[in-house]
Amino acid sequence: MPPPASTSILHRSSPPPPCRMGDIFKPAPKPDSELRKYRLLSPSAGVRVSPICLGAMSLGDQWTKFMAGKLDVKEAEEYLDYFYKAGGNFIDTANNYQDEQSEMIVGEWMEKRGIRDDIVLATKFTTFFPNRHAQQWTEKRIGVNYVGNAKKSLKHSLEASLKKLRTDYIDLLYVHWWDHSTSIPELMQNLAEVVRSGNVLYLGVSDTPAWVVAQANEYARAHALPQFVVFQGLYNYAVRDMERDIIPMCRNNGMSIAPWGIMGQGQFKPAEDLAKKGLRGGATEQSAANKKICDALEEVAKEIGGNTKLAHVGMAWARQMYSATFPILGGTSIEHLQSNINALSLTLTDEQMAKLDKAAPFDHGFPTGLFGVDPRLLPEQSPQSPLLLQVCISTWHGAGHVKYPKAV
């Protein structure tokens, strides 16, 4: 709920204080933290969010082993308080994170602080969410419709999320992953209904092939339905597949990206730190490929100096690859969170970006590998494709491409 209007203004015993024009239309104070430099969520969603989103998968103590860390309820609230006090208003959770504990923690925290409407709250449906430990789900009950993208799964998951989050609306509801079963018309019609009902404000999609999202958005626009405004997926300096089709699809569909795993899921650290903290998912040692990635990040971090960490360089790299990027940052330590917020001011030079690209070049595969990348991404917008180069020669100008805006 928005803060209640003060009744004292109606029944005032003393005259109101003098009021000048400048008092009413006072400009907002300059942001005191990088996190308060709010940005539009996406080219097709005007809600304003902090430049990083707090990943709530680490809030709770049910997935301790898998996450290589935990935050109990009290610690999670401190973590959330730190983020909020620094200006953070964007939180990402899901129906099943920490066996539902994550949504419960966020819901109780928002209610206790009375700040639900300050927060731009994202959650997800698709994954099976009811208590997976309860024997009844394997022995007595039928769980088949509590998973997937069909209408029944959406209804149950959304109703449960609203209860756990102690709210009557979700700002951004994601399809968590593509189930290869529900048709695009069914999905988009059902999602439009939850938006029309007021239970959901915006739609997002995660871990789904580009062709599905492009087709779903086309269907939505053709039927005057809401489209997906954000794509959430695994994207970092070590895993760049989203550059192949997903980012170009977002650029052409008015969508932003919310990358997860941007810190390499905790692996962007010097080897000695990794040995101390341990790796997620039970891995015992750093892979050779990851070591190469970390070495390149470390070289740039050292060049920048100060307290720059590998993780900071990784975050800056991803933010500079596409202008509408909202990293979802995971973690359990306030110290890391604080340093990540400060690192929002870090901008890598063109030389540093080129150095990182050279150290871990990305293979676009076919057709881009053969016909060249979008010239709007290249220096001088000069096409790589011999076929497009023919156009330049015949017109004696460039091929007419205008550079994409640089990420800020």
Ligand SMILES: NC(=O)c1ccc[n+]([C@@H]2O[C@H](COP(=O)([O-])OP(=O)(O)OC[C@H]3O[C@@H](n4cnc5c(N)ncnc54)[C@H](OP(=O)(O)O)[C@@H]3O)[C@@H](O)[C@H]2O)c1
């Ligand atoms: N859509 C999906 O399928 C999907 C899948 C996975 C995750 N997600 C979302 O994305 C969020 C983040 O995912 P993630 O946790 O897997 O990836 P991540 O953000 O890449 O990794 C988080 C890890 O990075 C470490 N870290 C953070 N800041 C650091 C720093 N400054 N220096 C060194 N290490 C640092 C953290 O360590 P400490 O714990 O020590 O701070 C934590 O272990 C999740 O919370 C969730 O909301 C979505």
